[in-house]
Amino acid sequence: xxxxxxxxxxxxxxxxxxxxxxxxxxxxxxxxxxxxxxxxxxxxxxxxxxxxxxxxxxxxxxxxxxxxxxxxxxxxxxxxxxxxxxxxxxxxxxxxxxxxxxxxxxxxxxxxxxxxxxxxxxxxxxxxxxxxxxxxxxxxxxxxxxxxxxxxxxxxxxxxxxxxxxxxxxxxxxxxxxxxxxxxxxxxxxxxxxxxxxxxxxxxxxxxxxxxxxxxxxxxxxxxxxxxxxxxxxxxxxxxxxxxxxxxxxxxxxxxxxxxxxxxxxxxxxxxxxxxxxxxxxxxxxxxxxxxxxxxxxxxxxxxxxxxxxxxxxxxxxxxxxxxxxxx
Amino acid sequence: xxxxxxxxxxxxxxxxxxxxxxxxxxxxxxxxxxxxxxxxxxxxxxxxxxxxxxxxxxxxxxxxxxxxxxxxxxxxxxxxxxxxxxxxxxxxxxxxxxxxxxxxxxxxxxxxxxxxxxxxxxxxxxxxxxxxxxxxxxxxxxxxxxxxxxxxxxxxxxxxxxxxxxxxxxxxxxxxxxxxxxxxxxxxxxxxxxxxxxxxxxxxxxxxxxxxxxxxxxxxxxxxxxxxxxxxxxxxxxxxxxxxxxxxxxxxxxxxxxxx
Ligand SMILES: Nc1ncnc2c1ncn2[C@@H]1O[C@H](COP(=O)(O)OP(=O)(O)O)[C@@H](O)[C@H]1O
Ligand SMILES: [Mg+2]
Numbered sequence: 001x002x003x004x005x006x007x008x009x010x011x012x013x014x015x016x017x018x019x020x021x022x023x024x025x026x027x028x029x030x031x032x033x034x035x036x037x038x039x040x041x042x043x044x045x046x047x048x049x050x051x052x053x054x055x056x057x058x059x060x061x062x063x064x065x066x067x068x069x070x071x072x073x074x075x076x077x078x079x080x081x082x083x084x085x086x087x088x089x090x091x092x093x094x095x096x097x098x099x100x101x102x103x104x105x106x107x108x109x110x111x112x113x114x115x116x117x118x119x120x121x122x123x124x125x126x127x128x129x130x131x132x133x134x135x136x137x138x139x140x141x142x143x144x145x146x147x148x149x150x151x152x153x154x155x156x157x158x159x160x161x162x163x164x165x166x167x168x169x170x171x172x173x174x175x176x177x178x179x180x181x182x183x184x185x186x187x188x189x190x191x192x193x194x195x196x197x198x199x200x201x202x203x204x205x206x207x208x209x210x211x212x213x214x215x216x217x218x219x220x221x222x223x224x225x226x227x228x229x230x231x232x233x234x235x236x237x238x239x240x241x242x243x244x245x246x247x248x249x250x251x252x253x254x255x256x257x258x259x260x261x262x263x264x265x266x267x268x269x270x271x272x273x274x275x276x277x278x279x280x281x282x283x284x285x286x287x288x289x290x291x292x293x294x295x296x297x298x299x300x301x302x303x304x305x306x307x308x309x310x311x312x313x314x315x316x317x318x319x320x321x322x323x324x325x326x327x328x
Numbered sequence: 329x330x331x332x333x334x335x336x337x338x339x340x341x342x343x344x345x346x347x348x349x350x351x352x353x354x355x356x357x358x359x360x361x362x363x364x365x366x367x368x369x370x371x372x373x374x375x376x377x378x379x380x381x382x383x384x385x386x387x388x389x390x391x392x393x394x395x396x397x398x399x400x401x402x403x404x405x406x407x408x409x410x411x412x413x414x415x416x417x418x419x420x421x422x423x424x425x426x427x428x429x430x431x432x433x434x435x436x437x438x439x440x441x442x443x444x445x446x447x448x449x450x451x452x453x454x455x456x457x458x459x460x461x462x463x464x465x466x467x468x469x470x471x472x473x474x475x476x477x478x479x480x481x482x483x484x485x486x487x488x489x490x491x492x493x494x495x496x497x498x499x500x501x502x503x504x505x506x507x508x509x510x511x512x513x514x515x516x517x518x519x520x521x522x523x524x525x526x527x528x529x530x531x532x533x534x535x536x537x538x539x540x541x542x543x544x545x546x547x548x549x550x551x552x553x554x555x556x557x558x559x560x561x562x563x564x565x566x567x568x569x570x571x572x573x574x575x576x577x578x579x580x581x582x583x584x585x586x587x588x
Contacts, residue, residue, distance in 0.1 A: 212432075214428050214432050217426075217432075219444070220421065221421055221426040223445060223449060233434055
């Protein structure tokens with residue numbers, strides 16, 4: 001029995017690893033044409049689905065022209081995204097007979113993902129800390145239970161509802177307050193922040209609550225104030241759990257698709273201000289996956305791979321950090 | 329002279345009808361060790377936790393009577409049950425320190441643990457801090473074991489060392505009174521006797537009240553002993569009188585091991 005159980009546990013653990021590796025390989029294979037074509041330059045290139053004349057030396061091109069024209073004809077889904085120049089020019093160019101190729105760069109969705117996540121964190125972190133300190137240390141038991149329950153409910157709301165609420169209620173307010181567009185990096189980031197807030201607050205509260213009473217009492221017994229006890233005893237004691245809640249929230253914000261799809265504007269344009277619309281990686285994938293083909297499809301996989309590696313790196317870093325902390 | 333004077337003191341926890349302490353009158357002699365003994369649940373911890381008002385971290389307790397504390401000038405007594413403001417609570421807890429049943433090192437270095445009470449009391453001067461930390465660690469018989477790793481985490485110390493660290497931490501702020509709530513109940517015999525020696529050593533500088541369910545411990549280290557039962561103080565006397573020739577039947581039954 002013991003043996004069987006051990007085997008089962010072991011193979012389950014291995015299975016997880018195999019799935020992970022499988023996903024990575026699939027993504028990598030599908031992204032390979034785009035990786036070969038654009039290389040690491042993909043990450044810093046803001047152009048997405050842009051036709052450029054073949055002759056002009058472009059970004060990173062080390063492939064044969066023949067391959068390019070093939071991928072070119074495959075790609076029928078031409079968006080009307082211009083990059084600053086007037087759309088008239090664009091059409092003129094398109095009708096031109098000079099051979100063109102389509103290039104893809106991931107900078108815009110990458111920037112959109114990173115900045116919407118950072119805005120979400122910057123917004124959610126202080127408020128989540130405030131809420132959890134209130135719930136764990138300040139509020140009377142009954143209120144803490146009630147408010148805590150409400151926050152757990154909030155955490156359970158499906159993200160599409162946050163997206164709809166954000167678009168119809170929150171976006172106009174953001175535009176009024178900060179100017180600029182209703183759908184923007186800022187709107188998406190703030191609503192993402194509202195989304196991860198309850199999650200972060202609930203986990204942080206739980207880890208603060210694991211601080212033994214006797215430890216807090218020891219600090220009070222030395223003449224500490226409530227603020228000092230929170231700062232010097234509760235925070236250090238529950239640090240690992242708090243960082244864990246931040247990392248998990250970060251992972252959630254990075255991969256969030258539905259709510260952001262409603263709010264970020266979904267255009268492949270580099271934002272100049274946080275009140276500009278743009279796009280994030282998950283939204284770019286969800287919006288374009290249906291119609292994409294050829295190099296466009298491969299570039300989407302390249303984006304997916306980047307997201308995968310980013311999330312994986314963050315989680316691994318967190319795990320590594322926890323292990324080191326737990327051992328010290 | 330009395331360091332503290334408990335008079336007609338009653339205490340009731342919130343949501344409980346019966347008081348957990350009834351009409352307790354107990355002197356705490358200055359620079360002496362007073363042991364509180366009695367069966368589990370008789371109210372020893374409750375009484376001790378009233379003496380620094382640590383109960384007040386939780387709302388809804390009811391106090392009656394008075395608990396007086398001799399102030400630093402050794403001239404006046406102050407009723408600590410009258411305390412309401414936060415800064416008065418802080419002052420009380422600097423004057424009346426507490427050591428708990430289990431060692432409670434903070435998640436910080438050994439040095440920072442001992443310096444903690446000093447830092448929150450506003451002492452910032454580096455050399456004063458390190459002098460007082462060293463003095464407290466020496467006074468707690470821990471200096472020799474930790475002087476070369478003051479910056480290491482206190483969590484790495486053994487249980488007995490951690491408890492002596494907690495004593496050093498309490499001693500560092502120079503309290504008038506130290507309250508010990510079964511300080512050795514989580515420790516092995518060797519660590520226990522080290523702590524006992526230390527407590528006897530400490531009474532030069534502070535007045536001590538110690539809760540213990542170990543009667544040998546009470547008889548070994550204390551000068552006065554109070555026997556409590558079901559929230560009442562049954563008998564209080566010099567320790568040798570309590571153990572050799574108790575006046576109350578219930579005291580005798582308890583110390584001879586007939587119940588408890
Ligand atoms: N927080 C509390 N709320 C209500 N009753 C309590 C609380 N703490 C202790 N008591 C009760 O008070 C009595 C005395 O407890 P305590 O002082 O801990 O006893 P001892 O330390 O002598 O073992 C016990 O009956 C206990 O159940
Ligand atoms: Mg007790």
